[in-house]
Amino acid sequence: MWLYERPITHRGLHNKSISENSLNAYKNSIEHNYNIEIDVHLLKSGEIVVFHDFTLTRMCKKNVKISNLTLADIKSDEYLLPDGQHIPLLSEVLELINGKTGLLIELKLALFSYKLENELLKQIKGKEDWIAIQAFNPLTVIWYRKHAPEFERGILSSNIVFPITMLAFKKMQPTFASYDIKNANNPRLHKLMEKYKSNMLTWTINSEDKVNKSIEYKSNNIIFENIDLDEIGFDNTKITTPKYQHTSK
Numbered sequence: 001m002w003l004y005e006r007p008i009t010h011r012g013l014h015n016k017s018i019s020e021n022s023l024n025a026y027k028n029s030i031e032h033n034y035n036i037e038i039d040v041h042l043l044k045s046g047e048i049v050v051f052h053d054f055t056l057t058r059m060c061k062k063n064v065k066i067s068n069l070t071l072a073d074i075k076s077d078e079y080l081l082p083d084g085q086h087i088p089l090l091s092e093v094l095e096l097i098n099g100k101t102g103l104l105i106e107l108k109l110a111l112f113s114y115k116l117e118n119e120l121l122k123q124i125k126g127k128e129d130w131i132a133i134q135a136f137n138p139l140t141v142i143w144y145r146k147h148a149p150e151f152e153r154g155i156l157s158s159n160i161v162f163p164i165t166m167l168a169f170k171k172m173q174p175t176f177a178s179y180d181i182k183n184a185n186n187p188r189l190h191k192l193m194e195k196y197k198s199n200m201l202t203w204t205i206n207s208e209d210k211v212n213k214s215i216e217y218k219s220n221n222i223i224f225e226n227i228d229l230d231e232i233g234f235d236n237t238k239i240t241t242p243k244y245q246h247t248s249k
Contacts, residue, residue, distance in 0.1 A: 002102035003132050003152055003176070003201075003221065004242045007234070008035040010204050010225035011052060019059070019081035020225075021050050023088050026096055035102040037223050040090055042116050045070035048090035048123065054108070060087075067110075090123060099130045104223075106156065107135040117143050124151075134178050138168035145173060152246065154178045154201065166192060174198050175246045176220070181210050184217045199242040208232045215239065 012018075012025025013032055019025065021038060029036045039052040044067060056062040056069075060079050073079055074087045081087060090105075097103050105124070110116040117140055124131050125148070132152035133144055144153045155172055157165040158180040165177075169192045177193055178201040193200060202214045203223035211234060214222050218240040 001152070001242065001245060002035065002130060003104065004199065004239075006033060006035050006102070007229060007236065008037050008102075008104055008201070008221060008223045010037050010223045011039065012036055014225070017083060019083045019085055021052055021088070022081050022083065022085045023092065023096060024083070024085060026093060030097065030100050033101065035104065035221075036097065037104040037106065038093060039106045039108055040116070040120065041066045041108050042110055042119065043070055043074070044068055045072075046119070047071050048116070048119055049074060050088045050090055050093050052108075090120070094123060094127070097130075099127070101130070103131045104154075105131060105133050107133060107137070107140050109135075109137050112139065114143060117147075121148055128152075132176075134176075138165065138172050141172040141174055142168070145171075152176060157183065159183055162186075169196055169198075175244070176201055178203060178223070181205065181213055181217075184214070184219060197244040197246075199244055 009029045011020035013028040013034060014020040014025040018028060026036055038050050040048050040050055043049050051066050055065050056079060059081060062079060079087060107116055128150045134154035134156050135141055136156045141153050141155050144151060152175045154176040155165055155174045156178045162183060173196050176199040181202045184202045199220040201221050201223055202219040205211055205214055205222040205224040206226045215238045220240055220242045
């Protein structure tokens with residue numbers, strides 16, 4: 001299954017001259033034959049935009065929430081990424097990738113309206129052969145289990161939300177768990193994944209040491225950034241082959 005066959009670039013294959021979560025970062029991932037992980041929010045005008053942070057402070061030096069912007073705002077030159085690119089819409093990203101590689105979409109928390117979940121499903125329906133979804137919010141994963149079980153769905157977790165994640169595993173029944181490498185060797189986590197037949201991704205892998213830990217912890221794939229996998233001699237065959245293959249359920 002594509003999600004476990006090639007390493008996943010965190011927010012695209014970005015570097016000092018190519019901004020994260022930009023069309024050029026995604027083109028770079030495709031050229032290097034890597035899968036892609038992105039983050040999505042809803043704009044004030046209703047469109048889905050691809051951006052990680054909840055505000056533009058870090059990336060665009062603008063003290064404004066992404067959810068308060070409109071389509072006209074992000075198409076203007078006022079809110080450009082550090083390399084001069086516009087913040088992309090999901091529709092633009094889908095058109096660019098179009099099955100050339102796999103796409104892992106993280107839904108950012110949007111309270112409990114399910115507007116983002118609904119709008120995203122409208123855009124990705126029928127593309128389950130090359131798209132998977134993940135979220136920190138267990139309610140999002142439960143929603144996709146109910147409304148779109150054909151998609152691979154994953155729960156994200158770090159040390160902050162780990163207990164909540166474990167409690168919600170039964171209702172989510174995620175096809176994969178996407179864990180901060182710091183928590184990926186937790187014995188209780190591995191028991192839960194075995195019980196509910198969940199595979200495992202590890203993030204964010206940005207050093208050779210973390211690559212080695214991913215292999216040691218029997219991760220089924222890595223989400224990486226700021227490291228040249230070819231330079232360190234990364235061997236994808238050392239990543240553990242997933243135990244579980246999922247069908248619609």
